Structure formats: structure tokens, C-alpha cells
Amino acid sequence: MKILLPDHKRWVHDSPMEVRWGDMDCLGHVNNTVYFRYMESARVEWLRSTRETPHDGNQGPVVVNCFCNYLRQIEYPAQLVVKMSVSDPARTAFETWYEIEKVGEPGVVYANGGATVIWVDFDRQKAVDLPAWMRAMLDG
Template sequence: MKILLPDHKRWVHDSLMDVRWGDMDSLGHVNNTVYFRYMESARVEWLRSTRDTPHGAGQGPVVVNCFCNYLRQIEYPARLVVKMYVSDAARTAFETWYQIEKQDAPGEVYASGGATVLWVDFARQKAVDLPAWMRGMVEG
């Protein structure tokens, strides 16, 4: 089973990561909460590559909604490829999308998910317009 991403999404980043022994739960597969960490790690890696280092000063991204569809179990050991896509740049937010595959099984999706990212002025704790450079990254 493959969850399709929106047609208008744009690929922006692949992140490679290893499943750690501690990522598993008592049933011997990756715990459901850890998939969100994989997506977060890919998102932060991408943001750092765009020139934005997420921090608590000034303005930056905040996740306001996220989801994950679990399609296949992942067990230790495994090397993952987290494919990240973006879409739907709005005034203050954009969408991120993820597909998690095993590096040794390309094209076989183990999980897919997404997150709505809101651009926030941290001091004011208020949404602000996406910076032009970020809008350009999302729109291509």
C-alpha cells in the first residue's frame, strides 16, 4: 500500500538515518512516536541547508499540525531514507510531506506523513508572513 502525496508537491531533500536500537518498542519494531522524530530530523536538516538554523530567537518555523501513516513495520537494524517534499505556500505557512523508505528497498514506502509549518515571530508569539527566501524555497 502506498499513500500518495499531492501532485503539486515539490521534492526538496533526502535525509539518511540509521534506526537506533532504542527506537524500538517492546514489540521489536520502531515505536510509532519515533517516526515523528525521523520527519523532524529531515525537516531540520533541510531548514539548515536553506540557511535557516531553527532557534528560539527572531522568526522561524513552528509545526502546528502533523500526521503519520504507518504502512510497514521497521525493525533494527535499518538505514532509512526520509524523502521530504513541500507545497502550498500560504501567507504565513506551508505544507511538508515525507516518505520513509529503507535504503535497501528503494520505492517501498514504510511510512508517509506530513506537517503544517507556520512562520512565527517568537518574541511576539504570532504568525508572520513567510520570508521571501522561504517562499521561494517552497514554490521553487
């Protein structure tokens, strides 16, 4: 079963990752919660690719919704690539999309998912406009 993601997304980053022994659960495959960690790591790596930190002092990204579709089991050992895309930039938010593949198996998607990210003023606990540098990254 292949679950399709929006066609209007734009690829922005590939993040190589290694499955660690501790990523597995008692059934011998990667635990479902770890897939979210893989997606988070790709997102932070992308954000840090042009900046030292993924935030501006007291403002930064906050995930408000996320999901994952588990399509195939992943076991240790494995080398992965998390392919990240973005879409739908708005005034304060944008969408992120992920496809997880094994290195050496291009096009075979083991999981896919997404997250809605909003830009927040941490002191005020309120969404604010995306900063210009983030808008430029989203617009490509």
C-alpha cells in the same frame, strides 16, 4: 495499503538516517512516536541546508499539525531515507510531506506523513509572513 499524498508536492530533500536500537519498543519494531522524530530531523536538516539556523532571530517555523501513516514495520538494524517534499506555500504557512523508505528498497514506502508549518514571531506569539529566503526555498 498505500496512502497517496498530494500530486502537487515538490521534492526538496532526502535525509539518510539510521535506526537506533533505542528507537524500538517492546514489540521489536520502531515505536510510533519515533517516526515523527525522523520527519522532524529531515525538516530541520532541509532548513539548515541553506542556513546556519532554521529561524531568523525571534521568528521561525512552528509545526501546527502533523500526521503519520504506518504502512510497514521497521526493525533494527536498518538504514532509512526520509524523502521530503513541500507544497501549498501561503502567506504565513506551507505543507511538508514525508516518505520513509529503507535504503536498498527504493519505492517501498514504510511510512508517510506530513506537517503544516507556520512562520511565527516568537515574542508576539503570532503568525507572520514567510521570510524571503524561505519563500525562495519553497518556490524552488
